[in-house]
Structure formats: structure tokens, C-alpha cells
Amino acid sequence: xxxQPLRSQTVKVKDVARxxxxxxxxxxxxxxxxxxxxxxxxxxxxxxxxxxxxxxDVTAQSMRAGRxxxxxxxxxxxxxxxxxxxxxxxxxxxxxxxxTLLLASTTNRPDVEIDLLGAFRRxxxxxxxxxxxxxxxxxxxxxxxxxxxxVLLIDRDSIASLDRVMADxxxxxxxxxxxxxxxxxxxxxxxxxxTKAFPSRSRLDGFREAYSATGIAxxxxxxxxxxxxxxxxxxxxxxxxxxxxxxxxxxxAAMDMLGGCLRALRTMSIAVGDxxxxxxxxxxxxAELHTPPITAIEWDLAAMGRHAAxxxxxxxxxxxxxxxxxxxxxxxxxxxGSSRPLAN
Amino acid sequence: xxxQPLRSQTVKVKDVARxxxxxxxxxxxxxxxxxxxxxxxxxxxxxxxxxxxxxxDVTAQSMRAGRxxxxxxxxxxxxxxxxxxxxxxxxxxxxxxxxTLLLASTTNRPDVEIDLLGAFRRxxxxxxxxxxxxxxxxxxxxxxxxxxxxVLLIDRDSIASLDRVMADxxxxxxxxxxxxxxxxxxxxxxxxxxTKAFPSRSRLDGFREAYSATGIAxxxxxxxxxxxxxxxxxxxxxxxxxxxxxxxxxxxAAMDMLGGCLRALRTMSIAVGDxxxxxxxxxxxxAELHTPPITAIEWDLAAMGRHAAxxxxxxxxxxxxxxxxxxxxxxxxxxxGSSRPLAN
DNA sequence: TGGAGTCAATGAACCGGTTCATAAATAGTT
DNA sequence: AACTATTTATGAACCGGTTCATTGACTCCA
Numbered sequence: 249x250x251x252q253p254l255r256s257q258t259v260k261v262k263d264v265a266r267x268x269x270x271x272x273x274x275x276x277x278x279x280x281x282x283x284x285x286x287x288x289x290x291x292x293x294x295x296x297x298x299x300x301x302x303x304x305d306v307t308a309q310s311m312r313a314g315r316x317x318x319x320x321x322x323x324x325x326x327x328x329x330x331x332x333x334x335x336x337x338x339x340x341x342x343x344x345x346x347x348t349l350l351l352a353s354t355t356n357r358p359d360v361e362i363d364l365l366g367a368f369r370r371x372x373x374x375x376x377x378x379x380x381x382x383x384x385x386x387x388x389x390x391x392x393x394x395x396x397x398x399v400l401l402i403d404r405d406s407i408a409s410l411d412r413v414m415a416d417x418x419x420x421x422x423x424x425x426x427x428x429x430x431x432x433x434x435x436x437x438x439x440x441x442x443t444k445a446f447p448s449r450s451r452l453d454g455f456r457e458a459y460s461a462t463g464i465a466x467x468x469x470x471x472x473x474x475x476x477x478x479x480x481x482x483x484x485x486x487x488x489x490x491x492x493x494x495x496x497x498x499x500x501a502a503m504d505m506l507g508g509c510l511r512a513l514r515t516m517s518i519a520v521g522d523x524x525x526x527x528x529x530x531x532x533x534x535a536e537l538h539t540p541p542i543t544a545i546e547w548d549l550a551a552m553g554r555h556a557a558x559x560x561x562x563x564x565x566x567x568x569x570x571x572x573x574x575x576x577x578x579x580x581x582x583x584x585g586s587s588r589p590l591a592n
Numbered sequence: 593x594x595x596q597p598l599r600s601q602t603v604k605v606k607d608v609a610r611x612x613x614x615x616x617x618x619x620x621x622x623x624x625x626x627x628x629x630x631x632x633x634x635x636x637x638x639x640x641x642x643x644x645x646x647x648x649d650v651t652a653q654s655m656r657a658g659r660x661x662x663x664x665x666x667x668x669x670x671x672x673x674x675x676x677x678x679x680x681x682x683x684x685x686x687x688x689x690x691x692t693l694l695l696a697s698t699t700n701r702p703d704v705e706i707d708l709l710g711a712f713r714r715x716x717x718x719x720x721x722x723x724x725x726x727x728x729x730x731x732x733x734x735x736x737x738x739x740x741x742x743v744l745l746i747d748r749d750s751i752a753s754l755d756r757v758m759a760d761x762x763x764x765x766x767x768x769x770x771x772x773x774x775x776x777x778x779x780x781x782x783x784x785x786x787t788k789a790f791p792s793r794s795r796l797d798g799f800r801e802a803y804s805a806t807g808i809a810x811x812x813x814x815x816x817x818x819x820x821x822x823x824x825x826x827x828x829x830x831x832x833x834x835x836x837x838x839x840x841x842x843x844x845a846a847m848d849m850l851g852g853c854l855r856a857l858r859t860m861s862i863a864v865g866d867x868x869x870x871x872x873x874x875x876x877x878x879a880e881l882h883t884p885p886i887t888a889i890e891w892d893l894a895a896m897g898r899h900a901a902x903x904x905x906x907x908x909x910x911x912x913x914x915x916x917x918x919x920x921x922x923x924x925x926x927x928x929g930s931s932r933p934l935a936n
Numbered sequence: 937t938g939g940a941g942t943c944a945a946t947g948a949a950c951c952g953g954t955t956c957a958t959a960a961a962t963a964g965t966t
Numbered sequence: 967a968a969c970t971a972t973t974t975a976t977g978a979a980c981c982g983g984t985t986c987a988t989t990g991a992c993t994c995c996a
Contacts, residue, residue: 270946280984286945289945303710307982307983308983311953328676343696349695352692367692370649537882605953616952616953616977617976618974618976619953630975649952651951652951653953654953656952
């Protein structure tokens, strides 16, 4: 065994070729499992690679090939626990297919979204999955249409030419609202995020749809949108419960906002279930283990991650598929003790 | 459909050079803000770039430069909500410095860790921050020592030659245990993760340190390690509370395991606070909003993320810094209603 | 034995930037 | 005016792989 100090400089195909006594092209063919290589030669080259401790330079491969085997994921804020589940599953699927995941957060700003698309393009990223702060934003739409690589939208719906993976938020919100209405509630307050984006928009749609069956209109004073942080949820809840005519039920439809809402109720000494019914827009340990447990909408974010990665991989392969497929994951309502018949 | 290779349509330095009537080298110098370019020429080149819609190919830059402006982050499982905070903050710092974040999960397996290090090397990643499943694993240590780029350990301590960012888990666990002992508890059960890694190991140290002051030894039957999932926590809790002589207090020291523990207690109708005191190893909405609220150990993961990114950037710049700096973020105990004096 | 056909291996050109030795132009000095 | 020093621009070589037209060897069969 040769124990030369080969640590200092990196080994290249040329070195492997010399060691094995073949041409560089042959080394490359071995590297890529090209069929037209004699077993004997393949063996010799592989031995040479092992002896020298050779490792391909993916950068060089990328440049020549024009593709990077990178897939980017840009979401508005990945410290949302359930989003992490999405990313985790997507990463597994992508890595198994030989891709590496690039991660960035958009902080829900159109200019950052556009910047990131540029950065991904310059990196020759092979595919992108992302959320959008505003699906109708002109510049963002232009940046998307100029993207040379396939882009898949996460939980966004309005750009028909792109692949999309979504949850059925409309149905979830409809179920939740219906559930409360069935319990006699008529003054249901709703907290949603930014209605420029699909999830909040469709939750609002579902909410209104459920209401429309009752014949009465929801009180606009009870609707709070742009609830984007825990503090927003705290303030919105506090302000709602301070109204002269407060709501009898609270639908915290924005993701991961339940904590802020419950904090406000506790501060005001309002009992969940008794004083007010509460339904959460997404499930969590908190919802399940609260006293009383909180009724919540649930959907499979892990499955969304897997689907997103799979669809994007298909698109990157250039399979003959129709443009702009949309996949919707179902939502369901988990009924727990926080939502109760309206006491009279 | 004209399937012209996309490449032929993209604008290259050569095209910009022709348009501006200069040499390619000049375009490159403009691109990189090299000082020795006449303002007039710079202007002409910049106009040409704008006119043609030129965008650098980062892949080509990377190959030539031998560095990719990529930083990889590999952690055992990023659907741990508080870890997401770490990543988020690190990503911001890195992006501001011109780096892009690569993300992968190790699933806490040494072989995956080694594979990922290889993948990062082949991508000419400029820096790595990661967790390790087992700091003493021979092959992992070898892979680390062979890594040509700086590696920073996240919440791991035993490799002195590498930079590290950690939380003071030992002190946190000591505080928590002390707190319970002060309340008269002598039979304290502890749930920890994998003690081959720093966090659980030092929590155990802190636990024992607090106990040693009492003169009595902790009952080994009350120690459960390798609690890595919510289900593990559920089973461990159920089994502990079924002992002939069950614990009077429960220290759920593993991260994000509180849910499983509380679920078990609820199933067995054991009241938190009354039936048993509970302390959580990490804070969360669940701990804060539970009834009663759960005493918890807290530390600043966002700061850890910022520090990790900053230290890695310094190291990548090749600043003259001593090898293997360790930075420890303090932990504190937030005392709430779930931990109470031992009833007699 | 010779010619067609098959199959492996070769190595120069190429991907798209950056670098640097060299040349050209300009400024400064005596 | 002559010469040196300084500044700015040039373009070929280079980074480390992959590709493909070409070459060489071997097989098959008349």
C-alpha cells in the first residue's frame, strides 16, 4: 500500500487516469457508470480512485452539465413547527433522488422573493419550491415567469401555469365554522393571516360559505386579518374580548397562532370552553394537551412535503406532464372540549 | 417544439464584452468591483450587462475560485421547533454575508453524517455546522478530521479542535434538579435522550451534581435514557408511573418530549402538580399554557444560531483565531406551577 | 484473406467564468 | 525630448470535469 502524503493537493481525474494508465475520458465514463467500459478497465480505474482517495468535484460537473442537482426551498418563515415537517420530508425525497436542498426564508416579502429567485437562477438551481407573500404581485409574477427552472408553489393556488401543492383550507374552515354554528354560535370571531395569500383567503371563503347557510352575515367587527405573529394574535384576541358585544366563539385560523390567543384569554381570565369556544386552525401538542383540549383543523404536512418533492422531481425530469398540476391535501376537524354548545 | 439547449440563449461574459466593446477580463473586473477600471468603461459595461440581461453563473465562479459560497447545516432532525429557530437565525446571518444555506438532516445516524460530509466536500462547501450522533465515533471523527472546510459543532463539545456553540445544559439540569430537591423531592425521575451526545450527557451530569449535595444517590430505576421520540416519552412516563414505588417528580430533560409525557399522565389520570411535579427540559407554548403551567429550562436558540453563523464566517475568512473556540449560551429555569413542594 | 460491422478507448474541445503576464497609454521627471 | 513609472486594458490559460468525433482492435462471414 502506497502511503504518500496526498492530503495537501486534491486528486483529479487526470491523476486517476495516469495512475490507472487510461485516458481521462475513460475515468469519467467509469465515474458515470457508462456501459461501454470493459470490466477489467473499470476495475483498474476504481482501484486507482480508491488508492488515490479521489472525489469528484460536483462544482465542475455542474458547470459542464448546466445543472447543479440543487433544489431550493424558500418559505416565509421556517420556524413554524409544522412547516419544518414539510421541509424534512421533502429533503428526504430529494436526497434519495440525488439532490441537495437549499433553504432560505422569504420573511414574506416580495422583494426578498424576487431576490431569491435571482440567486437561485445564478446558482443554476434545478428546481424551486416556495411560498409567495402575494400571488398577484406583478414583479413576483414576472420573476416567476422568467425563471428558467421549474417552480412549485407551496400552499398557493393562483398561478395556474405552475405546479402547486396545497391543503384544503377552505373545507377545513368550513367544517370548523359549521361545527360552531351547529352549536348555536352566531357571533364567531375569526383570526386569519394575510388574505393576499391562498391559505388565509380560502379559510375566509370557507368561513363565509358556512355562514351563508345560516342566512345571517358574519359581523365584520369580529374579523381580524393580518395576524402574523403570536403578539398579533394576543392583541387581536384581547381587543375582540373587550368589545361591548364580544364573540361567543373564536376561530384562530392562522397557523401557529393559538399560543398568543390562549395567553390573552388567560390574562383576561376567560375560561376556554365555558366563557368562549375556541377552534384552532392547525393542530399541535398545545391544542391536544391544553385544558380543555382545543378543537383543531388537521392535515398532513409531511405528505405535502413528499408530494411537493415528488412532483418537482417529475417536472425536473422533463416528463411529459400537463402544465400546472394542483394537488390538494384534505383537511379534517378534530373535535375536542374547547368548542361547546352556546349556553343560554 | 424547439428544444434548443437553454444554454445557447443565456448571455455570457463574452456577449457582454462584445456588446460593450471590451475584453472579457474587463467585464469580469467590473463584475467583481475591481478598482482598476475607468468609470467610463465601468459604466459602458454595466449598461451592456443591463441591456442584455446578463447574470453571472455562480457555478462557473465556484469552479474557478474553488469555493462555492455555500454553507451546509446538518442536524439530527429539524422538525424540532426550537431548532428551526436556530436555523432561521443562522440563515439570515449567512445570507447577509453572501452565503447560501444547504440543509440536510442526519436522522442521528453516524453513517449519514459521514455520507453528508462527503457530499459537502464534493460540493466544495465552504463551511459546515452540524450536530453529531456520537462524538466519540471513530469513523465520524476521521471524516471530520479529513474535512477540508471548517466545521462547527452545534451543541456538541468533545472535539476540541473544532469550533463549538452550545447551551449550558449541565447548569440547566442542575438548577432544575436543585429546585425539585429544594421542594423535598428525593425520588426524581429523569428522561433524557442519547447520552452519547453532549446535551443529554451534560444534563445527566447536572442532575447528578445536584443530587450529590443531598448525600443520597438517585435511584437508577428512575433514569430513562434514549428517549428520542414523543412515543418514547409516553412509554417511559407510563412505565415510571407504574412502578411499585413511583417517582414524586418528573424531569423531562430531552428536548421537545414534554407532549408525550403529559399525554401519558393524562391517560393515567395523574394530575400534574398535585400527583407529580413536572419540569421540562425546554420551554414551549405547551409548557407555558398548560394547566398548570410547566416549569421549564430555557435558553436562547436564536442567539446560538447567530453565534454559530458568525463564528463559522470568521473561521472561513481564515482570520487568525485560535483553533476550537467554544461558546456556551446560558440556560435558566422558569419556575411555574407544575413543580411543587412534596406533600407529606 | 479481405472487408464490413461492432465495440472500447482516446483526447481535444468545451462549459463560463477569473487571473495574471503583457502591452499600451498616460503621467511625471529631468 | 527622452526616459521611467504608473495606470489601465487585454486575452490566453486555467479551474475539473464531460462529450463526442475519431481511432484502433476485434469479430464475423463470404
